[in-house]
Amino acid sequence: MDVVLDNTDLQILERMQANARISNADLARELNMAPSAVLERVKKLEQKKVIQGYSTQINPASIQQKLLAFIFIRSSEGFTCSSSTAQALAAIPEVQEVHHIAGEDCYLIKIRTTDSSTLMQLMRSQLQKIPNIASTKTTIVLETVKEQQQLVIPKI
Amino acid sequence: MDVVLDNTDLQILERMQANARISNADLARELNMAPSAVLERVKKLEQKKVIQGYSTQINPASIQQKLLAFIFIRSSEGFTCSSSTAQALAAIPEVQEVHHIAGEDCYLIKIRTTDSSTLMQLMRSQLQKIPNIASTKTTIVLETVKEQQQLVIPKI
């Protein structure tokens, strides 16, 4: 079940991670391979779900999303967190991440809104609807120094 | 200094966010525009830094990165967190995000490693070198339910 990736695959992933819109021809040139061979590998990486998708990083401020916050959500169910709660949280568009975490708190979510009043409004209107939420603890981000979902590609 | 985006720009961003590798021709077809016009807009969005980049989402497990953790880092400097500390944290490849946060803790980082022993090893070898770190509080992620840097595109 474990996917095996050789050095060529890792080279492809490294370059595509840094620039998802690199042309197949450029990629082939950098790897000294035929475009058809590289394309074949990329398609397989997509099929094997090693590549999960291609996304464009948008400057949040340019679309009026200036507030970033992390919220710890404690469930009244204790350690047996229902996945329906997680699904309900994930369904909120402003919620970018939902993590089930170890410890007394149950979930950690990452949320982005235009401003703090919008966040509060959202918490009142949306989070209140979700059952089994006992308490929340919000951490406001003042400044983001680094933010990349850039993974460390292992070297062979 | 504020960038103005019209409805066409937002349509482009929405589609490219979902699929960064959409062809310019397809994009033009969906928007009922000439490819040259769409291309011109995309180039401008890149120039204006509204589009910050294109990235490939890689399944972390496929490259042996199975552990995700958030670490709150308290600085000994109190509220006057030096940016050099942030830079040092950001320089660690495994550290994906560095946020300067409100409250008593100073930084919140998101970090991804192969396993928990690698994380501990990393904290011993890397974090210890960074000056002014008073304490750390680590939250281990058991399961990620949602993870997208997908922003909410405003409607006009």
Place this chain on the structure above:
DNA sequence: GGATATTTCTGAATAATATTCTGACAACAA
């Protein structure tokens, strides 16, 4: 209002690329 920039668009030409296909080659197993 009216003249003049400025921006944004279309449409066509061409340069470049993606995609498909065939067959070669190597590694491996029966």
Place this chain on the structure above:
DNA sequence: TTGTTGTCAGAATATTATTCAGAAATATCC
């Protein structure tokens, strides 16, 4: 050996990116 599988190169062609000239729409200024 024989067959299988996977990966590759190279050529053909389908599709696309890119460039450009000019039209249309928008904004700017007097």
